[in-house]
Amino acid sequence: MDVLKRAWLYITRKKKKSLIMLFILFAIATAILSGIAVKKATNIAKENATSGLSNFFSINSQRISRKTIEEILKIKDIKNYNASIDGGGNIDGLKKVKPTKEAPYDYEGLEKTFIATGNDNTESDLKFVNKSIKLVEGRHIKPGDKGKVLVHKSLAKLNNLKIGDKLTINKMHGRDSHAVPGKGQDQMTLEIVGIFDNVIEEAEREGTYLDLIENYLLTDNNSIQEFYGYTDNDDVFYTTSFYADKNTNIDSVISKVKQLPINLNGARIDKSGDIFLALSKSFETMDKIVNMMLIGSTVIGVVILSLILTFWIQGRIHETGILLSIGVSKFKIIAQYISELLIISVLAFSLSYFSGQLIAQNVGDSLMQKAANETVQSIKQEAGFALGNDPDTKMLTYTSKDIEVKITPKEMIYVWAVGSAVITASVAISSLSIIRLKPKEILSKMS
Structure with missing residues (x-):
């Protein structure tokens, strides 16, 4: 019985666990997809807003x-x-x-x-x-x-x-x-x-x-x-x-x-960066926020998934012992765990396309507004005096609030890549307890 077949049988037999994992992977994929889409939209918005300004x-x-x-x-x-x-x-x-x-x-x-x-x-x-x-x-x-x-x-x-x-x-x-x-x-x-x-x-x-x-x-x-x-x-x-x-x-x-x-x-x-100070700085701030969001989503996804998988894998010690007793290697056992999650992720990541479409624009608008407000407030504090409201002075605090977030197949490919890496890293971390044990120790735990 090969790895994929065992993985599929486990998913179909443990429906409750599979549904829980589907929801977790769906939430992680939605967060990562939103971050990737917003980062791309930020780069496009920056290019549009600063076109003709750089030189x-x-x-x-x-x-x-x-x-x-x-x-x-x-x-x-x-x-x-x-x-x-x-x-x-x-x-x-x-x-x-x-x-x-x-x-x-x-x-x-x-x-x-x-x-x-x-x-x-x-x-x-x-x-x-x-x-x-x-x-x-x-x-x-x-x-x-x-x-x-x-x-x-x-x-x-x-x-x-x-x-x-x-x-x-x-x-x-x-x-x-x-x-x-x-x-x-x-x-x-x-x-x-x-x-x-x-x-x-x-x-x-x-x-x-x-x-x-x-x-x-x-x-x-x-x-x-x-x-x-x-x-x-x-x-x-x-x-x-x-x-x-x-x-x-x-x-x-x-x-x-x-x-x-x-x-x-x-x-x-x-130069343009001096005249449109808030415009250039707001995109720098936005980029930092989005990067933190992406890194945070990935790290939190790995941590949550690792914690849950650690408890689940510990609960599968009996199954692991039987597989070892019939000659299945540790590598193939871990490969089965990864395969289970990857199979579930097919549906979870696909569903994230629709949820990402719904929330990514709102997330982008909110982050863009936050970056703009923080930048303008910072410039006003650095100035040390009240800035005027005439059109020429306003250029100093002018920021772009226009961001259009779109999710394309390219973003979905990134989600699959990052999501697969998260799954692999999480399984590897949560499987350390098994990797360190010798087959006899695992078998003894069965009793």
């Missing part, structure tokens, strides 16, 4: 001039860029989107004020690059544009604005530090060429009226420069992002920038 740097804090930007663009590794100018002014008759959780602020004299950020190319604006906002209608602002603007979908809806409508921004005389005294224009008229929206709808619009992305206007730099009276020699660009090819070493590009005969006025150069 760029930004010059921040201090303002630089158009001529400085043109010098940097001469570096052949740089393929694209976007420069931004701070701006804004008063717009008569345009209603603002209200915060749902408003921060205290003195709006005296700013009731009609809107922030209008200049761009050379909004498609390369960091808020679009990191997918916190997206274009839903019309087109992006592109180099050479003048008198163009993008507005938020909520602002457009509130004011019945559409593509082609025009907004007139009035200069805030005496209140705008960006304006060059005696230069520029009193008004600038902007045509709406695109409408953008948040990628992920926020539960609360927290901050002031001026903080909300919903009340931001994304315009072209040519209009802002003309409005304020700037020249190409003026240091006016407060954030400039430069993008290189995917395979380019961004550190090498930054070194070349620092070697240029230009004055960066002590500006800070940040």
Whole structure:
């Protein structure tokens, strides 16, 4: 009678024990499968969230001039860029989107004020690059544009604005530090060429009226420069992002920038990991949590299975003695124990596919939220002060909460591999008492 046949007979005769083992293996397989599926989904989510982010740097804090930007663009590794100018002014008759959780602020004299950020190319604006906002209608602002603007979908809806409508921004005389005294224009008229929206709808619009992305206007730099009276020699660009090819070493590009005969006025150069700090750290945290979950599931599975099998194998000492007396080797006896579990695992692991589908997404969402919250809280504590709610500051604490968990045949193969290893290790551990005993000692225990 071979090993598999004895294993099958034992399973069919000991139905109660077999059902208990089926449930245990099913629970272990579900936990391992969920961990494997969530780990894969995390890697995909990280790739999607950080695609396009890995190879760029930004010059921040201090303002630089158009001529400085043109010098940097001469570096052949740089393929694209976007420069931004701070701006804004008063717009008569345009209603603002209200915060749902408003921060205290003195709006005296700013009731009609809107922030209008200049761009050379909004498609390369960091808020679009990191997918916190997206274009839903019309087109992006592109180099050479003048008198163009993008507005938020909520602002457009509130004011019945559409593509082609025009907004007139009035200069805030005496209140705008960006304006060059005696230069520029009193008004600038902007045509709406695109409408953008948040990628992920926020539960609360927290901050002031001026903080909300919903009340931001994304315009072209040519209009802002003309409005304020700037020249190409003026240091006016407060954030400039430069993008290189995917395979380019961004550190090498930054070194070349620092070697240029230009004055960066002590500006800070940040890579994507510095700008989207929470995004990069949250995936690191998520990966650690999932790895702990996988290791924990495997170790706990081995421990539980070993403990149960130890008691069961001790209870089978009579059967073991008989098998030894008829010449069956210890190896074949242990092989039978493993075969019994592997036969039961066929059904247990197969059923885990359905249970894994049900719980893996919930587990993934919960872990992703936990990782995001822990990361943001850590960054806020390290900052030592309250972070603002404006769109640019929010990029520091921006995290991805989008994770889609799918179980494919590939994950099932991993479960079979890990599950079989767990079964083999558990049987080996629980069979130590038999392996150490000599046949005569086992036979003596039968009495």
